[in-house]
Amino acid sequence: MITFIPRDKVSKNWIILAPILSIVFTIIFGLLIFTFLGYNPLETLYQIFVSPFSRIDRISDILVKACPLIIIGTGLMLCFKSNVWNIGAEGQFIMGALLAGFIALSFPNIETKFFLLITILAGFVGGALWAFIPAILKTKLNVNEILVSLMLVYVAMLFIDFIVRGPLRDPMSFGFPLSKPYPEGALINKIPFPGIGFLGQLHYGILFVFLLVPISWIFVNKTLGGFKIHVLGYAPQAAKFAGFKQNTITITVLLLSGGLAGVAGVIEVSANIGQLQPEVSFGYGFTAIIVAFLGRLSPVGILFAGIIIATVKLGADNAQMTMGIPKVVTGLFEGILLFFLLTGETLQKYKIKWSEGK
Amino acid sequence: MAKKELEILLKATKISKSFGDFVANQNIDISIAKGQIHALLGENGAGKSTLVKIFYGVLQPDSGLIEINNQKVSITSPNVARKNGIGMVFQHFSLFPALTVAENILIALDNKIKFNEVVNEITKLSKEWELFVDPLKLVSELSVGEKQRVEIIRCLMQNPSLLIMDEPTSVLTPQEIKNLFKILRRLASSGCSILYISHKLEEIIELADEVTILKSGKSIASINARKTTTNFLAETMVGKKITELQKTIKSKSKKIAFEVKNLDKLKDHEFGISLANINLQVNYGEILGVAGIAGNGQVELMEVLSGEITCEDNDQILLDKTSIGKTNINERRKLGIETIPEERTFHATVPNLTLSENTFLTYFFKYSNTKSWITNLLNNPQNSLEESTKIIKNNDVRCPEINPLASQLSGGNLQKFILGRSLANNPKVAIFSQPTWGVDIGAATSIRQKLLDLSQSGKAVILISQDLEEIFELSDKICVINEGVLSEIFDVRDIKATDVGLLMGGNNKKIQKMEPIK
Numbered sequence: 020m021i022t023f024i025p026r027d028k029v030s031k032n033w034i035i036l037a038p039i040l041s042i043v044f045t046i047i048f049g050l051l052i053f054t055f056l057g058y059n060p061l062e063t064l065y066q067i068f069v070s071p072f073s074r075i076d077r078i079s080d081i082l083v084k085a086c087p088l089i090i091i092g093t094g095l096m097l098c099f100k101s102n103v104w105n106i107g108a109e110g111q112f113i114m115g116a117l118l119a120g121f122i123a124l125s126f127p128n129i130e131t132k133f134f135l136l137i138t139i140l141a142g143f144v145g146g147a148l149w150a151f152i153p154a155i156l157k158t159k160l161n162v163n164e165i166l167v168s169l170m171l172v173y174v175a176m177l178f179i180d181f182i183v184r185g186p187l188r189d190p191m192s193f194g195f196p197l198s199k200p201y202p203e204g205a206l207i208n209k210i211p212f213p214g215i216g217f218l219g220q221l222h223y224g225i226l227f228v229f230l231l232v233p234i235s236w237i238f239v240n241k242t243l244g245g246f247k248i249h250v251l252g253y254a255p256q257a258a259k260f261a262g263f264k265q266n267t268i269t270i271t272v273l274l275l276s277g278g279l280a281g282v283a284g285v286i287e288v289s290a291n292i293g294q295l296q297p298e299v300s301f302g303y304g305f306t307a308i309i310v311a312f313l314g315r316l317s318p319v320g321i322l323f324a325g326i327i328i329a330t331v332k333l334g335a336d337n338a339q340m341t342m343g344i345p346k347v348v349t350g351l352f353e354g355i356l357l358f359f360l361l362t363g364e365t366l367q368k369y370k371i372k373w374s375e376g377k
Numbered sequence: 378m379a380k381k382e383l384e385i386l387l388k389a390t391k392i393s394k395s396f397g398d399f400v401a402n403q404n405i406d407i408s409i410a411k412g413q414i415h416a417l418l419g420e421n422g423a424g425k426s427t428l429v430k431i432f433y434g435v436l437q438p439d440s441g442l443i444e445i446n447n448q449k450v451s452i453t454s455p456n457v458a459r460k461n462g463i464g465m466v467f468q469h470f471s472l473f474p475a476l477t478v479a480e481n482i483l484i485a486l487d488n489k490i491k492f493n494e495v496v497n498e499i500t501k502l503s504k505e506w507e508l509f510v511d512p513l514k515l516v517s518e519l520s521v522g523e524k525q526r527v528e529i530i531r532c533l534m535q536n537p538s539l540l541i542m543d544e545p546t547s548v549l550t551p552q553e554i555k556n557l558f559k560i561l562r563r564l565a566s567s568g569c570s571i572l573y574i575s576h577k578l579e580e581i582i583e584l585a586d587e588v589t590i591l592k593s594g595k596s597i598a599s600i601n602a603r604k605t606t607t608n609f610l611a612e613t614m615v616g617k618k619i620t621e622l623q624k625t626i627k628s629k630s631k632k633i634a635f636e637v638k639n640l641d642k643l644k645d646h647e648f649g650i651s652l653a654n655i656n657l658q659v660n661y662g663e664i665l666g667v668a669g670i671a672g673n674g675q676v677e678l679m680e681v682l683s684g685e686i687t688c689e690d691n692d693q694i695l696l697d698k699t700s701i702g703k704t705n706i707n708e709r710r711k712l713g714i715e716t717i718p719e720e721r722t723f724h725a726t727v728p729n730l731t732l733s734e735n736t737f738l739t740y741f742f743k744y745s746n747t748k749s750w751i752t753n754l755l756n757n758p759q760n761s762l763e764e765s766t767k768i769i770k771n772n773d774v775r776c777p778e779i780n781p782l783a784s785q786l787s788g789g790n791l792q793k794f795i796l797g798r799s800l801a802n803n804p805k806v807a808i809f810s811q812p813t814w815g816v817d818i819g820a821a822t823s824i825r826q827k828l829l830d831l832s833q834s835g836k837a838v839i840l841i842s843q844d845l846e847e848i849f850e851l852s853d854k855i856c857v858i859n860e861g862v863l864s865e866i867f868d869v870r871d872i873k874a875t876d877v878g879l880l881m882g883g884n885n886k887k888i889q890k891m892e893p894i895k
Contacts, residue, residue: 241757243741249730250738256724259685261738262707 023369037363045356052351058344066341067334067352076219081329083220083291087112087283089228089325091307093235094276096316101252101272107153107168108280109304110175111146115281116288117179118145120295123205124187124198134204139285146281147274149175154273158266164273172304180297187295198295207290224286236318248272280304309357331356383410386570387432387539392441394427401427402438405596407589409539409572414565416581416602417574418614419591420817425574428591429541432572433465434458459487464532465541470524474517474648478510482531502530506560517648521670522553529560540564541572546580548671548843551878558584578607590614615818622826622850630661634837635714635806636695640688642681650674650861652681657856657863659806659837664828665866666852667841668877674861675719675841679810682839683716684709696806707742715804717795719811721788725795728784732776734758735783736765736798764801772797773823789820796824800831807831810841825851845874859883
């Protein structure tokens, strides 16, 4: 039998050493797998880890890819810290994008960028409403929020599919399931850098991340609300003793995380797509769960975790494009990386004891 | 110093064990003779549990030698311990409530036996040793005493030559304790040695042949238990004279402070206790002791009294004749009702938060300022630093650093902090559950003195405790809770400990002749 015994003290060296060792092990395993499958192992690793940093526009693409992950991950952090398991950020992302898209398409001639405030707000409301369903079911009827939030992802996927094929389909789209393009006022522009021009796809939406990370840090560490979330998640009995209302907190964190996922949806669509289509997310809502945990449920950690995951995702895309490596293989590699990162983190906190017996 | 003429069953020499920097056991010597009842005495944190866990193979010693029947053994797991004839009854029972007695015993056996044989064996053993339990009953339906019997039978199935009992009486009524002692004596006279862990001095003198005293991880004395006194044991154990409680005669007030009327509360989960028709009142300047064995509804009663769960009817709880049944815990705190639940960690405090954060936990509303929205918005545990420093200083809470995590404090020190935190709010009514449970003598005495001082300064105190001695020592009035029902309230001078014991066991017919106060 294997038992995990908490370490009395986590040594400073290990905090630095563990992630490095995790990467080393990932590289060793990656080399073995790629060699075994007949791909040039060094070339593959170069594509995954180095090529995303090889040009400045590629670095900016990392930020673009990390942007929705960090926004959603921050919202999920609030849920997970208070022991509320929102697995449905993907659905909330879609519903946020959809409600914002509906508003945007209702004003086809609007040009002022202030309109973005309205669409972003609409995205927040859309995502929050979608998260309100599991919230109300959990607090009123004690229905498990994991199941409800997850199932609603598929409802949301089918719903947006129906909308862009039906009510919001652009008559000029030659039968493609696409909405009309957004008006100018609902688009998030790329950032022009003087003398350089645009850096890849880097857009103004990234500013939201730079706003969100410090605000969420202050909320978690310096406000009563953040304190309540910590106490409720770690010691629910103590939360009762302090008179914190469990249901209110549960509903609040679900609304906030749903809302943030919705905002991520608006930014993604307004900056990178410019119209509604059946697929707007590409799994951001699910990947953000990993980002939240990899970032150890802390705002700054999530910022870095989002960047790491985005790098590997982009690197995997590069490897697919330049070397023809199938998606399943790069997916396997991503899995190995996560496995070792989480193992490293666990072994920092616990030591393993093997004991005989049952 | 074991008696030379007796045959030694288990001999341990120079046992040491540390956890990180903390030395739990340091060069402990102990030898247990065959058929001997050997008591292990020491304050909380003296290293008793660590030592017996080493004997039972749960922990491995860092160094030292264990011999059984003059053979060196290394007890690497409880399995090995059982093979060497060592059985153990833990303080917290390890039984599955949803399984029957026989099933519980069956899954714990190392060798495979058929279910029917187990049932027969249990019936046989329980007759032989007068450990009466029904093997087919669900464990959740058993009383605490019965559960303990199941644990003992489970050990006896293995034919042990040494039975280790960790604080077995802390959950029993006086009557059940008597019964247990009878069984233990019979076991000993049949040749089974017993290692009996306790911090209750009277028990040790009554039961044990020999007693080994541990203090700060060292064995400081092994003495003949029949030729010693409780005072001597206490002083050896604590290492200093015990201070007596200061009880002054107080002027009784007739003014009712806190009152509960016809309170019912259905249990909210399968193994909870329903409260039925609870009535109690406590005057200013008075301590009302609520005796009872743990698990008879104290937790549920506490939830309702504290306001963690509000009453259905506002008139069910009165403070100064004003109905407050529907107020929540923070509103009651503001009204001057302070409560302490029995669970010290995860309920009264959050272990991975600092003491100042734990002060913030119950007093966050003190630091908000309605005039300034920014202070209100940024109301965070930094604000309680000053207050918590004061609490630590005024209550002699010994901390390893300036503002430690709650988990860094010993049980006694943490309880002093929790009590201090409540007293800092200057309560009119204080309702404390098991305030000295698992606390060392020094801290317990200081906590009891604080309760007395509180009542002597005119406050009303309700003390829920399973420690009968404590109830009798402190209370002016006594009532008993049994299976969610509260007995009448008696004046402490009108009721004997044995009668309270009967009430604790749910037997109230024999004491009808006594007059409850009305």
